Structures are given as C-alpha cells and as structure tokens.
Amino acid sequence: MSKILIPAGVYNQLRDHGEETYPHECCGALLGRPEQDGWRIVSAVRAGNTRTDSAHNRYNIAPLELVKIEREANRQGLEIAGFYHSHPDHPAQWSQTDFAEAHWLGCCYVITEVTQGKAATTNSFLLAGTTEEDKRFEQQAIVVED
C-alpha cells in the first residue's frame, strides 16, 4: 500500500478547513515531494470552491487558482502532490463523482468526513494507473508525523 507522510500541523489544517466550511465541502491542494511509494506532504493550500450552486456535496477548484498554486509550488521547489476535500455528513470514501472528475494521475486525493461539524475520518486515495481508461483509486496509508 502506498502512503503519504504528512506533518501533524498540516493534517490538522486540512481537517480544520472542513469544519470551518461545514455544511459545505472544503477543498485545497497539497504540496510536497515524491517519496518511495508515495508522497511527503509539506504544506496544504486552501482553495475556493466554485460550486456555490451545490457546495454541500460538490467542489471545484478554479483552474486559474491552480495555475497560481503551481507557480508558487515551483518557486518553493515543491510539486502539487494531491488535493483534499471534505464530505459533510458523508463517508470519507471516494464517490463516483470524485472518480469521474479525478485526472491527476499519481497524486493523492485526501477526503475527510465532517460529521455534524466535526472532522471525523480522513482517508487518502492514490489515483493509480497511467491513463484515463485504466485509472483507479487505491487506498493509501496516512502517516502523520509530529
């Protein structure tokens, strides 16, 4: 099983974000470096959710915001390692919508269930495969480091 290594502070940040936006989905990017068998996450960058029409169960990050996040990541010598979002009162499992809209092959997709306003389970899924046709989500271990 692949893994993501993530500092406790960053892990808490992405979970806190979900609590703050509840009952709407939060979203953001995770910056880091590739590790053997996964990613080492260095920081989380909050992003806006453009799905104001259905924010309780949908998120979308504006591409221009990602352009700017990527520019900053490049400046810091980091990569976009993946993304995080929350599922208000819904399991921390990828949905068909998550899968259909996932295109960052090799990156991690971190999902937090926020239950009645409190962050509960957080899971990470690697978008494995090499093409749109063979892509699949594989659960990853999350190693939270002090």
Place this chain on the structure above:
Amino acid sequence: MTIYIPTPLRTYTGGRNAVEINAPTVAEALAALTSDNPELRKHLFTPEGKVRAFVNLYLNDEDVRYLPHKEATAVKDSDTLSIIPSIAGGA
C-alpha cells in the same frame, strides 16, 4: 516560451516541470511539445486532435479556450503556458 507541466505528466517529460519551446502560437507550441515528448499526446488530445475537455490551458493568466483566437493565439518568448487538469468532485 515556457510550458509548465503538471505533476501527472512529468513522467513523460523526463521529470521536468517546465519545458522551453520555440513556437509562434499556442497550437504550434503544443505540437512541438508532443513531438518532442510523444507519450504526452494521448493525455492532452483526443484521437480527433482536440484538447481533452478536462485539460485546461492557461496562456499566462488567460484561459486559452476564451481567447479570441484560442489555440491559434500568437505567443511571445516571455509567455508561459500552464497545462492544468481539472480538479473537482464531491460526495
């Protein structure tokens, strides 16, 4: 111009996050990029040769699909082209 390569596609550019391309338009820059790195082609284009719907192209801070000349837009040496796959989802 500089073309910025997103994480999922760096494996097809020898790990590079940016590639320098000499070309007069966005379309020709992409053609040169995929000519030099042929495995990129199927990730960026449909079999019919159109940019895939989930692939966003930004010429500096402008979405290419909304520019008057789209991929035929002329580019300068100092321009950047960012390739950004869409990110969305939800419960």
